Amino acid sequence: MLLVCSSRCGGGLFRALFAEVEIDASGVYQDHRVTQPGYMCLNCGAPALDLGEVPAELEAEAREDEAARTVTADVLCPVCETMVQLDANMECPNCGSPLEVT
Numbered sequence: 492m493l494l495v496c497s498s499r500c501g502g503g504l505f506r507a508l509f510a511e512v513e514i515d516a517s518g519v520y521q522d523h524r525v526t527q528p529g530y531m532c533l534n535c536g537a538p539a540l541d542l543g544e545v546p547a548e549l550e551a552e553a554r555e556d557e558a559a560r561t562v563t564a565d566v567l568c569p570v571c572e573t574m575v576q577l578d579a580n581m582e583c584p585n586c587g588s589p590l591e592v593t
């Protein structure tokens with residue numbers, strides 16, 4: 492997690508907004524409930540952003556792109572029964588038979 496103030500005020504303290512703490516008449520903690528996600532800058536009151544979540548999302552997208560680029564198919568050669576991983580090469584590396592991606 493890496494919180495920053497959305498107003499870029501430079502404040503380094505934040506308050507979690509997602510829980511309301513319930514106390515009894517003497518001030519003893521009873522319970523809390525989640526109200527909304529997020530954090531607030533204690534310096535200026537602006538909502539805070541969690542920069543720590545952004546790179547993880549970008550990384551996941553990059554991995555999906557990578558998987559989409561390297562499309563391969565496993566094909567069993569009908570001649571020599573070698574399991575061949577095809578990309579651009581459409582011939583069996585073992586016996587040279589032409590292969591079809593099914």
Ligand SMILES: [Zn+2]
Nearest residue numbers: 496500532535
């Ligand atoms: Zn702020």
Ligand SMILES: [Zn+2]
Nearest residue numbers: 568571583586
């Ligand atoms: Zn073959």
